[in-house]
Amino acid sequence: MNGHTPLLEVRDLKTYFFTRRGTVKAVDGVSFSLSAGETLAVVGESGSGKSMTALSLVRLVPEPAGRIVGGEIRLEGQDILKLRPHEMRRVRGGRIAMVLQDPMTSLNPAFSIGDQVGEAVREHQGVGGGELRRRVVEALSRLKIPSAESRTGDYPHQMSGGMRQRVSGAIALSCQPRLLIADEPTTSLDVTIQAQYLDLLREIQERLGISVIFITHDFGIVAATAHKVAVMYAGKIVEMGTTEEIFDSPAHPYTEALLRCVPRSDRLESRLLDIPGQPPDLANLPAGCSFAPRCPRAMSRCREVYPPEVEVSPGHVTKCWLAVTEE
Amino acid sequence: MAIVEVERPVLVEHGPRRVWSAVRQLPAAPTLILSVVVVFALFAGQVAPHPPTEGELRMRTKPAAWVEGGSTAHLLGTDDQGRDILSRIIHGTRVSMAVSLLAILLAGSIGTAIGLLAGYKGGLIDALLMRLADVALSMPLILIAVVVAAVNGPSFRNVILVIGLLLWPRFARQVRGETLSIKENDYVALARVAGRSGSYIVWRHIFPNVVPSLLVISTLQMAYVILLEGSLSFLGVGVPPPRPAWGLMIAEGRHLVWTAPWVAAFPGIAMAVTLLALNMFGDWLRDKLDPKLRQV
Numbered sequence: 001m002n003g004h005t006p007l008l009e010v011r012d013l014k015t016y017f018f019t020r021r022g023t024v025k026a027v028d029g030v031s032f033s034l035s036a037g038e039t040l041a042v043v044g045e046s047g048s049g050k051s052m053t054a055l056s057l058v059r060l061v062p063e064p065a066g067r068i069v070g071g072e073i074r075l076e077g078q079d080i081l082k083l084r085p086h087e088m089r090r091v092r093g094g095r096i097a098m099v100l101q102d103p104m105t106s107l108n109p110a111f112s113i114g115d116q117v118g119e120a121v122r123e124h125q126g127v128g129g130g131e132l133r134r135r136v137v138e139a140l141s142r143l144k145i146p147s148a149e150s151r152t153g154d155y156p157h158q159m160s161g162g163m164r165q166r167v168s169g170a171i172a173l174s175c176q177p178r179l180l181i182a183d184e185p186t187t188s189l190d191v192t193i194q195a196q197y198l199d200l201l202r203e204i205q206e207r208l209g210i211s212v213i214f215i216t217h218d219f220g221i222v223a224a225t226a227h228k229v230a231v232m233y234a235g236k237i238v239e240m241g242t243t244e245e246i247f248d249s250p251a252h253p254y255t256e257a258l259l260r261c262v263p264r265s266d267r268l269e270s271r272l273l274d275i276p277g278q279p280p281d282l283a284n285l286p287a288g289c290s291f292a293p294r295c296p297r298a299m300s301r302c303r304e305v306y307p308p309e310v311e312v313s314p315g316h317v318t319k320c321w322l323a324v325t326e327e
Numbered sequence: 328m329a330i331v332e333v334e335r336p337v338l339v340e341h342g343p344r345r346v347w348s349a350v351r352q353l354p355a356a357p358t359l360i361l362s363v364v365v366v367f368a369l370f371a372g373q374v375a376p377h378p379p380t381e382g383e384l385r386m387r388t389k390p391a392a393w394v395e396g397g398s399t400a401h402l403l404g405t406d407d408q409g410r411d412i413l414s415r416i417i418h419g420t421r422v423s424m425a426v427s428l429l430a431i432l433l434a435g436s437i438g439t440a441i442g443l444l445a446g447y448k449g450g451l452i453d454a455l456l457m458r459l460a461d462v463a464l465s466m467p468l469i470l471i472a473v474v475v476a477a478v479n480g481p482s483f484r485n486v487i488l489v490i491g492l493l494l495w496p497r498f499a500r501q502v503r504g505e506t507l508s509i510k511e512n513d514y515v516a517l518a519r520v521a522g523r524s525g526s527y528i529v530w531r532h533i534f535p536n537v538v539p540s541l542l543v544i545s546t547l548q549m550a551y552v553i554l555l556e557g558s559l560s561f562l563g564v565g566v567p568p569p570r571p572a573w574g575l576m577i578a579e580g581r582h583l584v585w586t587a588p589w590v591a592a593f594p595g596i597a598m599a600v601t602l603l604a605l606n607m608f609g610d611w612l613r614d615k616l617d618p619k620l621r622q623v
Contacts, residue, residue, distance in 0.1 A: 058520050064450065089522040098520045106513035110535035119531075120521065168517075175521065 005077055006033040007178055007211050008057075013071035015049075015056045022283040026052040026066070028235035034228075036178070039205065039212040041226035041243070043219070043258065045279050049235040050215045054181050057213070058092050076178070094124070097172035101184040103164035107156040113140075113167050114152025117174060124175035139170045144200055162193035166200070173204065180205070183215045198224055219262045223247065231255045234280050234290035241316030251310075251318040253295045289321070297322060354611045360604035367417045368424040375414035377401075380569045382409030388587045406576075406590045407583060415571040416597045422572040423601070426486055427552040431545050433491030438498025439534075439541060445499065446506025447529050457503070460496035468493050469558060476564035486565050490552055501544050505537050539616035546609035550602045557598055573598045 015027035027049045034040050042050045055061050056068050059080065073080050080091055100106050108116060117136045122128060127135060133152075140148035143166040156164055165185060172180060182201070186194040202225055205212055214225055222229055222243060229246040231239040231254065239252040250256045257275045277294035280286060286293060292302040301321050310323040367374055386409040390397045397404060403413040445456040472489045479485055509515065510533060518528050559565030560574030568575055573594040580591025 060516060060519055089524065092520050092522045094522065096520065098517060100513045100517065102513060106517055108512075108514045108532055108536070110538075123521070171517070171521075 007036045007038075007076060008034040008213075009072070009074040010057070011072045011074075013053070013056055013073065014069045015052050015061055015066060016069050017066045019065060019283065024282045025235045025285070026282060027056055029071070030232075030235075030237055031071075032228075032230055032237065032240060034179070034211050034213065036211055037205070037209045038228065039202075039214060039226045040228045040230060041214045041216060041222040042230045042232060043217055043222060044232035045217065045258075045275075047279050047282070048232040049282075050232050051183055052235075053232070054098075054183050054213065054215050057181060058096055058098065059088055094175060095178045097175055097177035097180050099165070099168050099172050099180065099182045099185045101187050103161045103168060103188060106168045107164055109156050112153050112155055113159070114154075117152075117167065117170050120171045120174040135174075139174045140167070142173070142204065143167070143170045144196075145170070162189050162197065165189060165197060169197075169201070169204075173208070176208070177210060179211050179213070181213045181215070184217070186216075186218075186221065194221075201225070219247075219259060231258065234285060235282060236290070236319065238291065238320070239316075239318040241312070245313065245316045249312075251312045251316070251323050252291075252320045253297050253322065254291050255318075257294075257296075289319075352615075354607060357604040357608040357611070360600060361608060364420050364424065364601055364604075367420040371418045371421045375411075375417040377411035377414040379410065379415045379418040379571045382406070384409050388583065388590070390587070391589055391593075394589075403593045404587075404589045406579060407587070412576075412590065412593050415576055416573070416594055418571045419573045419576065419594060419597070420601075422483075422566050422570060423553045423556060423598075426483070426490070426556045426566070427549045429487045430490040430494065430552050430556075431549055433487065434494035434548070435498050435541065435545055437491070438495035438500075439502050439537070441495065442499040442502025442504075443506055443529050443533060443537070446503040447510060447525065447533065449507075453503070456499070460499050463493055464496045466493055468555065469562070472559050473562065473564050476559075481564050481567045483566050483570070486556060486559055490555055494548065494552070497548060498541070498544060501540060502537050505540055506533055509533050509536050540613075543609055543613045543616060546605060546612055550605035550609070553598065553602060553605070 010033070011031045013027055013030045014025070017024040017026055030049075030053055032040065042053060044050045052061065052066075057073060059068065061068060068081060071081070075091065075095060078091075080088065083091060107113065114133075114136055117139050118132055121135045121139060122132055125135065136152060137148045140151070145151060145163060145166050151159075156167075159167070165188075169185075185201075186197055189197060198221060201212070204210075212225075214221065216222060226243050229239075229241065229243050230237045231246070231252065233254050239246065239250065239255045241251075246255060247259070250259060254275075261274060275294055280290050280293070286303070288301075288303045288305055289295070289298070289307055292298040295302065299321060307319045307321045307324060309317050309319050311317050312323055371379075382405065386398075386401065386405050388407050388409075389401050389405045391404045392399050392402045394404075401411050401413070403411075403416070405411055406415075441456050441460070445453040468489070471493065472486070475485050475489050506529075510528075515528055515532055518532055523531075556565055556572065557574030557577070560572040561578045563575075563578065565574055566572040576594035577591045577598075580587070580589075580594070583590050
């Protein structure tokens, strides 16, 4: 990475859930860093801890069951885990913004979209009256919402999913954040709208120079948007590297397996591939590597000791015994 | 990729047309009955043909106008003190409306505040407040009203206080339940990400979404309160005489039921019709505001 301090630096983040069945290690020692203007994609199966990582970053882990039990989250050098709740409120609104998966529930049905965008704009840019109205229309047109002027009076239920997701984007970006966390923002959109939305997001990101954490399970989206990729399995990042490295030379069998699951037309197969077995029970992890029970290349060592982090090439790391032996 | 958007048809009408289209959708019969009740309550003095508390002893226990022996001066007849029953019913709407509106306002405010707090905060606060609600709900309302009336004497104010203070859990439970589901919506999480305070989120994001169901239960509970007020007045621990309340009129007609049944029957019918209209209106409102049935 380049020399200056990264925008976001996460070190050994641990978020546990304390349930009756035992401690669920939803996020278990996650570390990564993100520079300004960079996009990191976090991929993994459902329940791999990618959404919990995102929620931990804004300290919105569902309490009281869940708690961040350790680690550091440095945003522009400041450890936000040490902030008091009211200080945290300022950080969240000012520097981090979020777009979530479901555009049906991310807007309040009781208010018009003009009201909702206006509220965010007023709060963060301190304008009112005619100027506010102008900025609202501007915020909506920036997300390419057609005839933004006349749609400010619309209510969420009058809009399509794609339009709603754009409105959510407009609200998120109106506070001019440094970091945007997008938790599967396109899963509920259909494919053409998805592509539009991603293009739009990338364009805005480049223009405003914000960093993005993209949480997804769709490798197509990863290829189209991300600079770096972190692959999560059972609460841990098992492989991280640039998008090219991950796609061209995956070092972890889990990454390979995930990539194989993406249907491709140039590889004729009679059926879709999946990864055999179930994701592990996070309250009851096996000894050794958590992927070992499903791993086609598991060795006896894999079932005994969790593999250390190995640097395959500069910046490309993985946690796998295979990488250790190859060295 | 170009964004192609077809011009939408106008979905929401504005101005007078919007008001008219809303009025046209109201259920005819309940709306009509409730309008009459409201007009009676507001303009009882102008609408009623006779003063409600002054009787003419010459005209005692006259039957309704269409029955033999009745007179058109007293359309629904008179009671054993010669008071005009129609006029007393008209003035009685005023009591029913005032008691039920004020009691609902009281119970609704307390219940909404407690329900929002319990639902949003959860945990211990929620558990404590909901147990308190259980306690309040398990209180025998009529018995308490009797005790209060025995200690402080029956009064208009006591009726409202007793009903209001014992009815809030019905609102609190409903509001709490809705709050629990509304706060799971992403816009609440996003508001927190945006740095909003808890009170702001409750007031701005949760409360407006509770209002529709609050309207529904208020309407349905209003019917219940009118019935309750009637029962209390019937037992003599409600609104004290000579103020005309429907329950009181039924109680006064009780011993005449074989000789002059109309004295108790007409206030009873008035109450039944009002309750029916309120319940029908409440049901209509519930269907109307149900998001599952709502038309986009």
